Amino acid sequence: MRHLSTNPYVKSVSTKGITYTEAFKQLFIISSQQGKLPRDIFEACGFDVQILGMTRIKAAAGRWRASYKEQGDLGLHDARGKHSGRPLKRELTLEEKNARLEAQIHLLQAENELLKKIRLAERGLEPRVKLTPSLRYRLIKAVIEKYHLQRMVSYLCESTGVSTSGYYRYWSASGIRVRTQKERVDEEISVHVRRAFQFKKRNKGARSIKMTLEGQFQIVWNLKRIRRIMKKYNIVCPHRKANPYKRMMKATHEHRAVPNLLQRNFKQSVPGKVLLTDITYLNYGKSKRAYLSTIKDSSTNEILAYHVSERMTMDLATNTLLHLQKNRRFKRSQDAFIHSDQGTHYTHPDFQEKVKRMGLGQSMSRRGNCWDNAPQESFFGHFKDEVSLKNCTTLDEVKREIKAYMTYYNHYRYQWNLKRMTPVQYRDHLLEAT
Structure with missing residues (x-):
């Protein structure tokens, strides 16, 4: 980049590409019409072919020739999208713009409904909802089907911050098959988790469920899986709550009856002591x-x-x-x-x-x-x-x-x-x- 920036025929250079001056493009077209090869033209103008590479030189030559043939000297102007040699981006029609705006409005309405459910969940009035990419995919599909939108997948995916490829992969046959299989496995796991949860009719937390599965059913699962299944199927163990009216203050009085032999040394690894x-x-x-x-x-x-x-x-x-x-x-x-x-x-x-x-x-x-x-x-x-x-x-x-x-x-x-x-x-x- 430092070497190329010193060349008078280079307008700007970055890690992504090189922008040449219009004078160099016109010189290249004139020299090319005289029968000179692209490599010789670049070398004559002070470019190092080893640095640029022949692939880049041939691509630039083909682009400039095609643009000059189609638009003449205007095709060599560097107006970034208007008259450059690169393919022009098609302008959207008024109908297409209106359709996109309507699709975005419908999507925003659906998102507002979802956010309302999230707020109700935070207040304990609705089950908790997390705005995951999979939920966004389902939301986009629901909006497209409800309002009969066409060719809006890419636009809606971009609006919600998810990838189009991820959307199509999520709704592909293989994606649905994988999710169905995972759902079936989770259902089987939840049966065993509920058995351990209700073992001896005593409700348990995740760690107690893990130990009960290992000790009584010879099933070994990690805590993350058990906690995920408990959350997914709403298997809730009641938690003990601290009594706010009891203050555990450290007493300063010494014993008046019998001294404290224990001194909080509870675990002495000796049964019966x-x-x-x-x-x-x-x-x-x-x-x-x-x-x-x-x-x-x-x-x-x-x-x-x-x-x-x-x-x-x-x-x-x-x-x-x-x-x-x-x-x-x-x-x-x-x-x-x-x-x-x-x-x-x-x-x-x-x-x-x-x-x-x-x-x-x-x-x-x-x-x-x-x-x-x-x-x-x-x-x-x-x-x-x-x-x-x-x-x-x-x-x-x-x-x-x-x-x-x-x-x-x-x-x-x-x-x-x-x-x-x-x-x-x-x-x-x-x-x-x-």
Whole structure:
């Protein structure tokens, strides 16, 4: 480009092409009529044939000769589209311009209808719509069919920002066949995803579905595919929402009853060493309330014992200890202890005496700090999300529902942070490792 720009017969030069002066074109035509070859004419005017290449020289020569033959000297003028040697672009007729304007108006109306649906979806009044290229292709086809437009595909594709080739490829027989095949595969996958989602009648999120598919159905799919299928077929798992009225403030008071032996070291990879306990309330029926006390193995997340009562008495905590004693699967580890908050049930002398008789140590969270017993609080949160007690009318029905969930939780509920195992499987895994 630097070499060519110094030539007086070059008007401009860029990476895309060379624009020659009109004087050079006229000189070329005169010399060509005298019988000189294009190569000799270019070399005589200071052009390096090796740089230009014979293909470019022959193309320019043919274009100028044809233009001169058709229009004379006017054909050599460089008016960029009017009298140059390049093919002229046909002017659109008034009818064609009106047709294009009408097609664009119809397309804008269709887009406005689609945008209205998108706004309604954002407000939760319509299913969510995303303006993807495939949706634009369907929109263009619908506008063409509705208003009987002809030869408007390229123009409408350009107006919506999609390629014409993509439009024809989308509506080709092979494109429709591929989409139909993908739709059939997604339908088959959705059946398995729904089975895992409703396994044991407990709704699950994408990660739980993945682990259930692997553990129960021996099907291995990645999370992206599962999440895509859930979104496509509206398979929604309810999410726990934080209570805005509860402020998790870090307490500054030291323990007044028992020191904190745990110090949030929840995962010690030793089953039966760190036991967590707490009490929560359960609403059921019509304005009825029950109370649930549990003891959880912090290392394996297994629920070792639980007790349900209509009253929040001292027996609620002590009976849970009795159930732990009767659990034959529980094997107390060396230096095992039970951790709780500073509730009256756990600071009571009767509870502490029973803990000592069982050979366990005792640890307590800081006052008002639920993070010191976070795994237990997390279990209660998932429990209330996954158990439906609204249809229970009696305490016995509540107990049956809780018993079914505890079996499901310990033996069938896979957990991502337990190497995608259930609590019982992970317990056995840790015991084998030791």
